Amino acid sequence: MPQVTLSVNGATHTVEVEGRTLLVELLREKLRLTGTHVGCDTSQCGACVVHMDGESVKACTVLAVASQGANITTIEGLAAADGTLHPMQEAFREYHALQCGFCTPGMVMSAVDLVQKNPQGLSEPEIREGLEGNLCRCTGYHNIVKAIAAAQDVMHGRRETLATAAE
Amino acid sequence: MNVMAPFEGIGASVKRKEDLRFLSGRGQYTDDINRPGQLHAYILRSPHAHARITALDVAAAKAMPGVRAVYTSADMAAVGGIPCGWQIHNKDGTPMAEPKHPVLAEGKVRHVGDPVAVVVADTRPQARDAAEAIAVEYDVLPSATTMAHAQAPGAPAVHDDVPSNLCYDWHIGEKGAVDAAFAQATHRVVFETTNNRLVPNAMEPRAAIGDYDTTSGEHTLYTTSQNPHVIRLLMGAFVLNIPESRLRVVAPDVGGGFGSKIYHYAEEAIVTWAAHKLGRPVKWTADRTESFMSDAHGRDHVTRAELALDAEGTFLALRVHTQANMGAYLSTFAPCVPTYLYATLLAGVYKTPAIYAEVKAVFTNTVPVDAYRGAGRPEATYLLERLVDVAARQCGFDKLELRRRNFIATDAFPYQTPVALEYDSGDYFSTLSQALETADWHGFEARRAEAKARGRLRGIGISTYLEACGIAPSAVVGSLGARAGLYEVGTIRVHPTGSVTVLTGAHSHGQGHETTFAQLVSDKLGVPVNMVDIVHGDTAKVPFGMGTYGSRSLAVGGSAMDKAMDKIIAKGRRIAAHLMEASVEDIEFDRGTFRVAGTDKTKALAEISLAAYVPHNYPHDELEPGLEETAFYDPKNFTYPGGCHIAEVEIEPETGKVHMVNFTAVDDVGRVINPMIVEGQVQGGVAQGIGQALLEACVYDEGGQLLSASMMDYTMPRADDLAPVSVATHVTLCTHNPLGVKGCGEVGAIGSPPAVMNAVVDALRDFGVNHVEMPATPPKIWSIIHGKNGA
Numbered sequence: 003m004p005q006v007t008l009s010v011n012g013a014t015h016t017v018e019v020e021g022r023t024l025l026v027e028l029l030r031e032k033l034r035l036t037g038t039h040v041g042c043d044t045s046q047c048g049a050c051v052v053h054m055d056g057e058s059v060k061a062c063t064v065l066a067v068a069s070q071g072a073n074i075t076t077i078e079g080l081a082a083a084d085g086t087l088h089p090m091q092e093a094f095r096e097y098h099a100l101q102c103g104f105c106t107p108g109m110v111m112s113a114v115d116l117v118q119k120n121p122q123g124l125s126e127p128e129i130r131e132g133l134e135g136n137l138c139r140c141t142g143y144h145n146i147v148k149a150i151a152a153a154q155d156v157m158h159g160r161r162e163t164l165a166t167a168a169e
Numbered sequence: 170m171n172v173m174a175p176f177e178g179i180g181a182s183v184k185r186k187e188d189l190r191f192l193s194g195r196g197q198y199t200d201d202i203n204r205p206g207q208l209h210a211y212i213l214r215s216p217h218a219h220a221r222i223t224a225l226d227v228a229a230a231k232a233m234p235g236v237r238a239v240y241t242s243a244d245m246a247a248v249g250g251i252p253c254g255w256q257i258h259n260k261d262g263t264p265m266a267e268p269k270h271p272v273l274a275e276g277k278v279r280h281v282g283d284p285v286a287v288v289v290a291d292t293r294p295q296a297r298d299a300a301e302a303i304a305v306e307y308d309v310l311p312s313a314t315t316m317a318h319a320q321a322p323g324a325p326a327v328h329d330d331v332p333s334n335l336c337y338d339w340h341i342g343e344k345g346a347v348d349a350a351f352a353q354a355t356h357r358v359v360f361e362t363t364n365n366r367l368v369p370n371a372m373e374p375r376a377a378i379g380d381y382d383t384t385s386g387e388h389t390l391y392t393t394s395q396n397p398h399v400i401r402l403l404m405g406a407f408v409l410n411i412p413e414s415r416l417r418v419v420a421p422d423v424g425g426g427f428g429s430k431i432y433h434y435a436e437e438a439i440v441t442w443a444a445h446k447l448g449r450p451v452k453w454t455a456d457r458t459e460s461f462m463s464d465a466h467g468r469d470h471v472t473r474a475e476l477a478l479d480a481e482g483t484f485l486a487l488r489v490h491t492q493a494n495m496g497a498y499l500s501t502f503a504p505c506v507p508t509y510l511y512a513t514l515l516a517g518v519y520k521t522p523a524i525y526a527e528v529k530a531v532f533t534n535t536v537p538v539d540a541y542r543g544a545g546r547p548e549a550t551y552l553l554e555r556l557v558d559v560a561a562r563q564c565g566f567d568k569l570e571l572r573r574r575n576f577i578a579t580d581a582f583p584y585q586t587p588v589a590l591e592y593d594s595g596d597y598f599s600t601l602s603q604a605l606e607t608a609d610w611h612g613f614e615a616r617r618a619e620a621k622a623r624g625r626l627r628g629i630g631i632s633t634y635l636e637a638c639g640i641a642p643s644a645v646v647g648s649l650g651a652r653a654g655l656y657e658v659g660t661i662r663v664h665p666t667g668s669v670t671v672l673t674g675a676h677s678h679g680q681g682h683e684t685t686f687a688q689l690v691s692d693k694l695g696v697p698v699n700m701v702d703i704v705h706g707d708t709a710k711v712p713f714g715m716g717t718y719g720s721r722s723l724a725v726g727g728s729a730m731d732k733a734m735d736k737i738i739a740k741g742r743r744i745a746a747h748l749m750e751a752s753v754e755d756i757e758f759d760r761g762t763f764r765v766a767g768t769d770k771t772k773a774l775a776e777i778s779l780a781a782y783v784p785h786n787y788p789h790d791e792l793e794p795g796l797e798e799t800a801f802y803d804p805k806n807f808t809y810p811g812g813c814h815i816a817e818v819e820i821e822p823e824t825g826k827v828h829m830v831n832f833t834a835v836d837d838v839g840r841v842i843n844p845m846i847v848e849g850q851v852q853g854g855v856a857q858g859i860g861q862a863l864l865e866a867c868v869y870d871e872g873g874q875l876l877s878a879s880m881m882d883y884t885m886p887r888a889d890d891l892a893p894v895s896v897a898t899h900v901t902l903c904t905h906n907p908l909g910v911k912g913c914g915e916v917g918a919i920g921s922p923p924a925v926m927n928a929v930v931d932a933l934r935d936f937g938v939n940h941v942e943m944p945a946t947p948p949k950i951w952s953i954i955h956g957k958n959g960a
Binding site: 020022030034035036037038039040041042043044046047049076077078080081087091094095096098100101102103104105106107110126127129130131133134136137138139140141142143144145146147167 | 182184185187188189190191192193194195196197198200201203294370371372373374422423424425427456457458678679680681845846848849850852853854855856857879880881885886887888889891893894917
């Protein structure tokens, strides 16, 4: 069986996989990083989004062998080592942008990439369009959009702390 | 200096306790759980809508790498059928047809996705590969996918023992009174509509792990369930014959349900049974297409309604004929959805004096249909609120005035409807006027003109709705055919140093119970929210409770907790009286402090609990040690949330696409515990309602193939399909539960579809359109605008 060596959340792993094994299966089943979820199998829902070499990818659409040498960040690796939440995670909590939590890891990873790629800042319609690849059945997206709008100000240094929902 | 602790009780938007684990990837959903030695099951499903199995050969599959077993119905002969939890009676008093629902197909398959065989292997890919080596020969039979087809002469029988395909023919109301009223009416309005079939699509696919302890003989099932005790009861007693004491059901973090995870499914029985057979844990996880083919679907009604009005527009009578699709088998609560959760709601917010409804439930070669967010109430609300708009237009009444004229007066409660329900409270005039103001209803024509100048067709639509939830009074539902009680249980465990653990039979799968329930305790017992932990979802940990559906968790489960807290306070007062050498009658309690009335002598709850667990100085002759109380609460009535939803849409004439531009919801959900969570529930419900109105449709072809079997084919609402939703509440208290709460989980999905469709029809008012069926997809709208196939 082929071997893949990759870095996940800063730790290097060498794993035996089948040719057909998907990156999301490697993460969930071989490394037991179960924060990354599988919701649709057809690249529609985005519950499986992780960062691969700094860019968001749907881990159900990447063969594990294609991640040879890659640097992967999953939801488990997004917070700081001391447990301090990433501003996006903080914003999701502040704005009640999650309910059942199943789409949340992929949604947060997508949102981080979306904001990082748009340092000029995103309008509400642009955030909605940017979330095209992620499905949420619980929230109606409204609070997710608000959370991303608030998080981008902190991520781009326009505010030191998150605007609270009450502001 | 005193720093005030932030208020965390009833009415505070406390941030959710559960969020940290979900945001950091530490949720524990069923598929995240792996048991030592675990095997994997894959289920071979029928590719045909209707066929006899003439040969089934599993020998080659058994020889495939990693395969531990392959099972068919022949191996499971001792296993019972999947039971139905509600029995409806026909007009003539006979019980509904209730054909067997086998766990694995017994000689015949009845819908695409019907389970045929199970492969258990070391890995999931091995099990899937081996399933392809199972040789099944089918004699394909003609199938009936639509209700019209299933009821046509000579239609194929889904079940050989139900040749008519009729599950039941039921009715409610006074037919004679309705006929008499119609004879007197000035106006008679006829409205025919289909309520589109939906696929719930919780983001977490269903999963189940069976585990069997060969030394103790205890079975454990981990499953994606909204109600683990219900699963234990149904599967243990009816399917696998396992006593409750030997069967533990765990529903850990569950990624959304919306009804689809209420029911007992075949896969739960399969993994539990196989784990026992093999002495190893067995896991099954659905892929999304399996979810489409095996999760219970929702809605799917075809209805003809007639409304009688007098010259002034007063509703005189309503007559409704509905056909409801049951699918191929009766899912757990399917029979009650189009009857007691639908026809009983046909009064809505109106004082219509006479109502008669007939409902025929029909078997077809499709996936079973059961309760989906709102369950019957969205179908009733859609029918009524479209009908009122159609009547206003046909008879020349203003649609707001017609509603107001027929509203139940605010001082008329309790109000007995002609279809069994007694509403306890509501104020439909206020929710309407508040919504009209928020949505700037009267400024709409200017916005329509402005849109027209941009080449867009703008429309506004309203829905004034009511629903019945907080289910349910056990004696009432028992008399109506329920085979279960619908109380709830709560245990309050005050620990020696004053922190609290709450055990509840309700189950949180997105609702935020860990926060809302902790707020109830904080408000009443004065314990900080972060010192209150909520335990749910495990039959080995919590007393027998009924779970979460029908917006019942707070109204029924919260009321049980409230009763248990009353018992805690009552016992605490007696302990306090002993410690402070006062009479019990003189002990007051307020948010964590026991006080001798009129004095400064006090004891904190933590002092009382410590005394209860270290009972050195304790009234042993009258009290037991410890401070833990359990209460079961059986509601006296349903609760009746209601309100007003207003939708505003714009249509692109070039493409027929409907854009949501504004949505206003003003809901009366009774007392609000956590406004942030209530707003989130309404937002999410409205999104599902907009999905039904504009995007979602489950489509079968004539041969019974499910064409919308993936998220590439079934249109789920995405962020850019929706507009911001303005959510507000207008509170009237529920009069019969101790918290005054009504429930908020389903109102969004119930009130919104007719508001959206009334807006769509309004936008098309220049095209002579009286009605548009859901979903209002671009081709449908384009055809109307461009004069082709206009309805």
